[in-house]
Amino acid sequence: MHLTLENPLDMHLHLREREMLALVAPCSAAQFAGGVIMPNLVQPVDSLERLRAYRAAILDACAGEPFTPYMTLFFRSYHREELLAARDEIIGLKLYPAGITTQSESGVRDFDRIGDTVALLEDLDIPLLVHGETDGFVMEREREFLRVYQWLAETFPRLRLVMEHITTAEAVELLDRYDNVGATVTLHHLLITLDDVVGGLLQPDLFCKPIAKTPRDREALRQAVLAGHPRLMFGSDSAPHPRHKKECCGCAAGVFSAPVLLPALAQLFEEADCLERLADFVSHHARRFYRLRPPHKQVHLVRAPWTVMEQYETLRPFLAGQTLRWRVEKRP
Ligand SMILES: NC(=O)N[C@@H](CC(=O)O)C(=O)O
Numbered sequence: 075m076h077l078t079l080e081n082p083l084d085m086h087l088h089l090r091e092r093e094m095l096a097l098v099a100p101c102s103a104a105q106f107a108g109g110v111i112m113p114n115l116v117q118p119v120d121s122l123e124r125l126r127a128y129r130a131a132i133l134d135a136c137a138g139e140p141f142t143p144y145m146t147l148f149f150r151s152y153h154r155e156e157l158l159a160a161r162d163e164i165i166g167l168k169l170y171p172a173g174i175t176t177q178s179e180s181g182v183r184d185f186d187r188i189g190d191t192v193a194l195l196e197d198l199d200i201p202l203l204v205h206g207e208t209d210g211f212v213m214e215r216e217r218e219f220l221r222v223y224q225w226l227a228e229t230f231p232r233l234r235l236v237m238e239h240i241t242t243a244e245a246v247e248l249l250d251r252y253d254n255v256g257a258t259v260t261l262h263h264l265l266i267t268l269d270d271v272v273g274g275l276l277q278p279d280l281f282c283k284p285i286a287k288t289p290r291d292r293e294a295l296r297q298a299v300l301a302g303h304p305r306l307m308f309g310s311d312s313a314p315h316p317r318h319k320k321e322c323c324g325c326a327a328g329v330f331s332a333p334v335l336l337p338a339l340a341q342l343f344e345e346a347d348c349l350e351r352l353a354d355f356v357s358h359h360a361r362r363f364y365r366l367r368p369p370h371k372q373v374h375l376v377r378a379p380w381t382v383m384e385q386y387e388t389l390r391p392f393l394a395g396q397t398l399r400w401r402v403e404k405r406p
């Protein structure tokens with residue numbers, strides 16, 4: 075059995091730089107027509123100059139495989155002229171609360187001071203993508219942040235706002251209260267709960283921000299995604315860290331899921347008996363919300379068992395060693 079996806083998109087992706095970029099970009103380019111590229115490099119991507127250089131490096135790393143990098147600028151205070159100049163080259167601005175996740179130290183410290191820049195985004199119709207967590211208790215960070223999303227959605231009703239990598243039932247509920255709000259959901263948050271991370275032997279590969287939540291939260295995410303909620307978009311948040319940064323004291327946050335995304339998603343949708351909705355989740359919803367017209371690209375899956383590699387160079391992928399029912403078919 076075969077499955078052909080037209081223009082699958084990964085709406086939240088970390089590709090890093092240099093050797094790591096060269097290593098991971100082909101995994102995404104083999105499965106997706108494009109992806110939203112996160113700007114949290116060691117030196118954040120917060121200028122048009124840096125963004126152009128990064129974009130060129132990404133295209134280079136894809137080595138001829140067609141892949142559209144939808145670039146984001148790291149949120150800071152911007153002038154109208156800067157945003158006007160960048161508008162045609164970005165898909166949005168990415169906001170991180172300071173220090174809340176990997177390489178976010180130069181993020182926002184005072185949310186009372188972001189209004190001017192957000193008003194410009196609304197006016198210029200540039201989407202705002204947000205890592206929505208407070209610095210509260212780790213299991214409550216996303217729920218606590220929902221009041222910020224609410225404030226943004228109500229104060230800037232024409233702003234297109236994306237809640238990145240949502241993990242809670244309450245975030246799913248919030249989505250239904252505002253037409254201008256969308257959200258990305260990762261593969262791993264559809265598959266695991268906190269139990270998988272810390273319930274047995276500690277699994278550093280599964281440690282990420284936001285941390286995986288309860289079975290009830292996972293169920294709410296699954297139900298909304300599998301029912302085809304039109305403003306839920308697939309965003310892997312594939313976030314590679316070398317094994318020596320994962321398997322050590324002070325494990326870095328991030329799940330490297332890029333090699334397994336479409337096979338594992340196909341399996342999940344098939345098990346829920348709604349394989350026909352996969353294309354909506356991995357492409358149509360994002361195309362509609364962001365008004366994208368990616369260059370045409372088909373990705374083919376075949377229903378044949380495939381065992382995920384234990385190791386991918388310096389990385390250990392999500393679902394390492396597990397056998398999946400689908401694999402990506404390479405066609406010349
Ligand atoms: N998700 C993560 O745990 N880590 C991401 C950052 C992020 O998306 O928050 C990373 O860049 O490593």
Ligand SMILES: [Zn+2]
Binds near residue numbers: 238239283284
């Ligand atoms: Zn994040």
Ligand SMILES: [Zn+2]
Binds near residue numbers: 086087088112311313
């Ligand atoms: Zn991320």
